[in-house]
Amino acid sequence: MGMKRSKADTAETRKRIIKTAAQAFKTNGIEGTGVAEIMAAAGLSHGGFYRHFSSKEQLIAEACASEMDHFVCMANESVEPGAEAFIAHIEKFLSAEYRDDKVIGCPIVAMGSELARADADTRHAVSRGYEELIEIVTKWLSTADDAAARDDAMFTLSSMVGAMTMSRITDNPALSDYMLVVAKKRLAQLLVQRQNAAKPAVDRSAKVRLAS
């Protein structure tokens, strides 16, 4: 029944609504998820929603910000640069598990086309998070902060988003699996090229000496 809660309880409830909403948005889409449905899933009645948020739009923005933060944190957890960390993350995010479980999956893949039409706050939250991801992947790819590494980071993330998006859309299971395999293969190759290009003078001059 209705009663005032402690500030700690209130803050916890607010976080629970955001987390529940994020999962529902990723599973059934933003427009496909009602405020009452979110509140029920969070164990509350729908009427209390507006004690925490001024509108559904505000919840969308906060849920997306929360999801992007989570992915940025996950990416930051393995700070060491180099091939192992990079490939491990590619393998993880392009796995069948991440394709089949939308709750643990990427918010950009799960809500992509709706985000392009979202309001300014939501797009800004997603965009900020994505820019952080670009910087993190850039550091995985290169100790030096060169422009080519940043290009590769951007291309890597784009490719991952596209491969996972298509992998979820197709009704051909073999093709769905293979799209992920191909993306993993090609992005690993990209990394090899990067490393050959990055610690260059030694290896390249060696080859040149051999060749001449």
Next chain:
Amino acid sequence: MGMKRSKADTAETRKRIIKTAAQAFKTNGIEGTGVAEIMAAAGLSHGGFYRHFSSKEQLIAEACASEMDHFVCMANESVEPGAEAFIAHIEKFLSAEYRDDKVIGCPIVAMGSELARADADTRHAVSRGYEELIEIVTKWLSTADDAAARDDAMFTLSSMVGAMTMSRITDNPALSDYMLVVAKKRLAQLLVQRQNAAKPAVDRSAKVRLAS
């Protein structure tokens, strides 16, 4: 006012509804577009909708099939394989024009996350079209129908979908533009590698002879 139409008129009206729906779905999303809205945009009242389609779901499937067909046709228009046709298409579909004009843009990018949740008919239509695109791009990339060319085709299409999706989401205009530039650059590089790998024996053996 109400009256029976000729069979030709009826067929034309049906096509007009599908075309109008496809544009509306790409612009405002599938869930974001009402049946009445589509009919009004097609110059009709909403009541007549069910003379042409048994449900909104059926219209969604037909609109997506129509859009995919259109993109398959566009891709087929330039049948000649090789670098020029490939790069020209990449440049076109990854242009700011295609990003900013959702009506002419790709249905997979515009409806991506909604398609993953769509019914079996819709997903099948999109999937079939995409498989055709993969085959067409494979032929652009290689006269021989080898597996590596098909991998490159799949990776190319994935990357294009991802780059355009993110380019539409971000609220950072410079980043939005640059994502497309990077995708174009990296995919052009992929093509160069393909060509070096494809007509190989000559060039590669030459290098080997020099090196040894």
Next chain:
DNA sequence: TGTACATCAGTGAACGCGCGTTCACTGATGTAC
């Protein structure tokens, strides 16, 4: 520390609205003779 009161998180009914869908009706088309 104890008492009195304002605050406000949460409830559940209610609001207007737009959704997908149905239906009785209209009247030119296409068909049967």
Next chain:
DNA sequence: TGTACATCAGTGAACGCGCGTTCACTGATGTAC
């Protein structure tokens, strides 16, 4: 070829339903004294 009639594309009002949002109410919390 001309006449009579069934067909059915399109109209516009109406349907139940679920949406986002509002509101009067409840009662433990947090505050003022």
